[in-house]
Amino acid sequence: MMLKTNLKKENNHFDFRNGILHVEELSVVDLAKATKTPFYVYSTGALEDSYNALSNSLKGLNHSIYYSVKSNSNLAVLRVLTLLGSGMDVVSGGEYLRARKVGVAGEKIVFSGVGKTSEEMELALTQGIRQFNVESVPEILQLNSIAARLGKIAPVSIRVNPDVNARTHEKIMTGKSENKFGIPITQAEEAYKMAGDLRNISIVGIDVHIGSQITDLTPFKKAFQKIRELVGSLRNLDHEIRRVDIGGGLGISYSKNRKNPISPNDFSKMLASIFGGMDLEIQIEPGRYISGNSGLLITSVIYMKEGTDHNFLIIDAGMNDLMRPALYDASHEFIPVLSSSESEFGIEVNVVGPICESSDTFSRKTVLPRLLAGDLLAIYSAGAYGAVMASEYNTRPLIPELLVKGNRSSIIRARPDIFETINRDQIPYWLR
Ligand code: LLP
Numbered sequence: 089m090m091l092k093t094n095l096k097k098e099n100n101h102f103d104f105r106n107g108i109l110h111v112e113e114l115s116v117v118d119l120a121k122a123t124k125t126p127f128y129v130y131s132t133g134a135l136e137d138s139y140n141a142l143s144n145s146l147k148g149l150n151h152s153i154y155y156s157v158k159s160n161s162n163l164a165v166l167r168v169l170t171l172l173g174s175g176m177d178v179v180s181g182g183e184y185l186r187a188r189k190v191g192v193a194g195e196k197i198v199f200s201g202v203g204k205t206s207e208e209m210e211l212a213l214t215q216g217i218r219q220f221n222v223e224s225v226p227e228i229l230q231l232n233s234i235a236a237r238l239g240k241i242a243p244v245s246i247r248v249n250p251d252v253n254a255r256t257h258e259k260i261m262t263g264k265s266e267n268k269f270g271i272p273i274t275q276a277e278e279a280y281k282m283a284g285d286l287r288n289i290s291i292v293g294i295d296v297h298i299g300s301q302i303t304d305l306t307p308f309k310k311a312f313q314k315i316r317e318l319v320g321s322l323r324n325l326d327h328e329i330r331r332v333d334i335g336g337g338l339g340i341s342y343s344k345n346r347k348n349p350i351s352p353n354d355f356s357k358m359l360a361s362i363f364g365g366m367d368l369e370i371q372i373e374p375g376r377y378i379s380g381n382s383g384l385l386i387t388s389v390i391y392m393k394e395g396t397d398h399n400f401l402i403i404d405a406g407m408n409d410l411m412r413p414a415l416y417d418a419s420h421e422f423i424p425v426l427s428s429s430e431s432e433f434g435i436e437v438n439v440v441g442p443i444c445e446s447s448d449t450f451s452r453k454t455v456l457p458r459l460l461a462g463d464l465l466a467i468y469s470a471g472a473y474g475a476v477m478a479s480e481y482n483t484r485p486l487i488p489e490l491l492v493k494g495n496r497s498s499i500i501r502a503r504p505d506i507f508e509t510i511n512r513d514q515i516p517y518w519l520r
Contacts, residue, residue: 100346101131102384102466109425109466113495116386116425120464123488123499125388126405128475130160130500132493134382135168135471142338142374143172145352149360151370154198156336157183159375159472160383164491164500166190169378175218177336177373181208188215198333198371200247200297202268209234209242219243221295221333223270228283235288244283245293245333248276248318252311254299254337257416263298263311270296276318280327291327293371294319297335300376303349305358308337312362319366331369334359338377342420342469346381376472383471385410386425389463390442399437401456403465406441407448408481410467410474414447422450424457425464434458439465443482475501485509 101112109116111129119129143153154177155169161183166176167190175196176187187197194216199208202223209231212220222228222244235242249270252263262269271279283289298311312334319329339349363370387405394400412418422439434455441448450467459465478486485508489501 101134101137101382102468104427107427109423109427111384111492111497114492114497116384116464116466119490119492119497120386120388120425122497123490124503125386125464126403126409127488127490127503128383128385128470129490129492129497130162130165130379130383130471132168132491135165135378136172138378138382139169139172139174142352142372142377145356146359146370146372149356149363149370150368151372154196154333154371154373155378156373156375157187158476159336160379160474161186161476162489162491162500163190164489164498165379166192168491177375181205181211184208184212184215194218198373200295200373204231206230206234210238213238213240213242217243219245219292219331219333221245221247222283223247225271225279225282228279228286228289232286232288241288241290243292244289245291245295245331246271246276246279246283247295247297248273248315250296250298250311250314252298252307252314254302254307255304256299256301256337256339257418259416260300261298262300263296263307273314273318277321277325280322280325284327291329293329293331293333293369294322295333295335297333297373298337300337301339302337303339305350305354308334308355309358309362312359316362316366319368329368331371332363333371333373336373336375336377338374340376340380340469340472342418344421346468348377352377378472380472381469383469383474385420385467385470385474387465387467389459389461389465391461392437392459398453399435401437401439401459403439403441403450405450405467405487406443406482406484407445408443408479408484409441409487410450410470411477411479412473413450414445415477419451420470421468422454422456423466423468424459425466443484480509483509 154175156177170190178184179201200221231242247270251265254261387403391402407414439450485504488503491500
């Protein structure tokens with residue numbers, strides 16, 4: 089019996105104990121007493137486990153991990169991963185500064201993104217950078233001139249667009265020729281030649297990222313095979329390709345089983361089969377795989393309303409707090425925080441937020457126990473692209489974030505005072 093409990097604890101950081109959902113050792117009911125809903129809560133153990141699972145599976149390969157900061161950029165989350173030895177993949181000066189603030193050396197930061205500004209290039213060149221993943225010829229030229237002005241050499245990998253369908257939601261596909269990302273694979277040799285001739289650019293590798301929430305290996309394989317071929321031809325042209333940055337994109341499960349669609353071991357085997365023996369360092373930029381199933385959004389029921397076509401369960405979290413369902417038709421699982429209600433007769437509801445838009449719908453035709461005003465619900469798989477994409481639409485202040493480790497919890501971003509939010513605006517003197 090004892091053994092069973094321990095095993096459960098080890099594998100799942102969001103578990104029911106005595107009918108109450110817990111995050112590690114802490115009851116969500118108690119967390120919600122201390123912090124008004126809605127709020128995000130992350131598990132340190134879950135972050136560590138997902139990072140370690142990936143890192144262990146890649147052990148046989150010469151590799152390094154750059155956590156994609158955009159998926160969850162809270163400083164506390166970044167700190168957990170930094171302490172595990174992770175590097176960071178950033179896409180803005182702001183993300184770069186966050187990584188530096190939690191103690192990541194410039195040499196462990198890769199700078200991605202299709203529109204880096206001169207200021208951002210200067211920041212990274214001055215404070216240190218492992219590589220810029222550059223995405224266009226004008227960007228390479230701009231980087232070269234900034235580096236020249238600063239008397240620096242900019243380390244560069246060119247992001248190549250392999251024209252591969254990642255078979256994910258259209259809005260998060262990035263590797264098709266019609267997408268804005270990367271340099272078309274057909275123009276890659278030319279771009280390398282141009283970059284190689286510039287004095288303040290040093291070529292270190294090649295980069296590819298075909299999309300996010302990818303749930304089968306095939307698109308990865310197709311893209312990486314094209315990259316392997318290109319590495320061969322670039323080396324024949326005397327370019328020094330030491331590293332291949334394979335981007336992020338590993339999908340997670342948004343359903344009850346929480347079993348990742350691609351096992352990290354299979355992913356690693358595929359990488360070995362494609363890049364093995366090529367004397368390349370493999371860099372990976374996972375975001376969602378690490379943070380996605382490490383966080384919940386805790387919300388309360390405001391009203392239960394019976395319509396003519398549907399019953400609406402109106403909750404206090406809105407599309408401004410978690411945009412994924414409205415933006416990508418994403419479905420997140422809802423679980424009542426008290427499991428006793430689970431055994432009751434279920435009722436079909438559309439779960440909606442309080443925002444004045446019909447797109448503020450989290451799920452349709454979901455069967456949930458009959459819930460009353462004030463009852464708590466957990467929205468699962470909310471650790472990635474949740475808090476970071478939130479807005480203050482409808483003048484709703486950004487919601488708090490909590491981090492749990494064992495029996496400790498800490499507010500890692502506080503709810504702003506409503507007047508802080510409102511008073512950021514200013515009425516010009518001629519309107520006073
Ligand atoms: N590297 C690059 C260059 C990226 O653009 C991204 C994500 C990643 C790595 C990390 O990808 P991941 O491992 O998390 O799939 N907001 C969307 C996802 C947008 C992803 C943008 N780029 C969503 O909520 O599904």
